Amino acid sequence: MTKPELVIFDCDGVLVDTETLGNHHLVKMLGASGYTTTFEAVRKDFCGMPMRAVKEKIEAEGYSLGDDFVDRWYRAIPIIFEDGVEAIPHIEEVIAAVKKAELPYCVASSANVEKMHITLGKTGLIEHFQDVLYSASMVARGKPFPDLFLHAAREMGYEPSQSVVIEDSVAGTKAGTAAGMRVFSYCGDEHADREGLAAAGGILFDDMRKLPALLGVA
Structure with a gap:
């Protein structure tokens, strides 16, 4: 090369x-907002995308994650990645x-x-x-x-x-x-x-x- x-x-x-820790938490956050999904689906569909794009993609399907979804994700970062x-x-x-x-x-x-x-x-x-x-x-x-x-x-x-x-x-x-x-x-x-x-x-x-x-x- x-x-x-x-x-x-x-x-x-x-x-x-960080993908395993992050995506397991994302599954929980999405589920709490009424969007039921799996770890495997999140890894396949959203891996590598900024969280604002994840929100836009899901809300385009008719779900509402709330205006503060991205902010809540980033507020949780220190806890998500505290260990592991x-x-x-x-x-x-x-x-x-x-x-x-x-x-x-x-x-x-x-x-x-x-x-x-x-x-x-x-x-x-x-x-x-x-x-x-x-x-x-x-x-x-x-x-x-x-x-x-x-x-x-x-x-x-x-x-x-x-x-x-x-x-x-x-x-x-x-x-x-x-x-x-x-x-x-x-x-x-x-x-x-x-x-x-x-x-x-x-x-x-x-x-x-x-x-x-x-x-x-x-």
């Missing part, structure tokens, strides 16, 4: 293992390889910056990304639209063609490909939607130890 000039990491599911947040296996090796190759990198996540500080802080990864955190709250449209990745690349000073995205969700993979970037889609999680990731244009890999070679920094 041709070595990129900028690496853009997603956060949840790529850097930190871990780094994705071997992601530290990826970060080390990217740093050794002197490749610029950043994070572009559907989560707000405060949430990223909490989850990355729990794992000690925040030290790598302190000043390069970009959130869907900074753009008009979140994933699966390309706005966030385009914003991150622009802020970092690179063209889309110079950038690659590391994702784990179908929405994020669609966003990266729509931005004109190569997307490496991590499918090491047992709930990963491999078919969806491939259909969205992702280059699939199931072990973070394989990523440095894909990035040309091994």
Whole structure:
């Protein structure tokens, strides 16, 4: 693979293992609002999307989650992720390889910056990304639209063609490909939607130890 000039990491599911905790809580919140669903359905339908987009998608089906739904979600973040947040296996090796190759990198996540500080802080990864955190709250449209990745690349000073995205969700993979970037889609999680990731244009890999070679920094 041709070595990129900028690496853009997603956060949840790529850097930190938060999808299980977060989605179980989302199922509870949705159920309390009258929208009955399952963990598997939430993982498949909403993974990678900003919470405001989740709300819009569900309310388009005729359900009302309340004006404060997104605010309630973010107020619950410190409790949801108080315990059990871990780094994705071997992601530290990826970060080390990217740093050794002197490749610029950043994070572009559907989560707000405060949430990223909490989850990355729990794992000690925040030290790598302190000043390069970009959130869907900074753009008009979140994933699966390309706005966030385009914003991150622009802020970092690179063209889309110079950038690659590391994702784990179908929405994020669609966003990266729509931005004109190569997307490496991590499918090491047992709930990963491999078919969806491939259909969205992702280059699939199931072990973070394989990523440095894909990035040309091994």
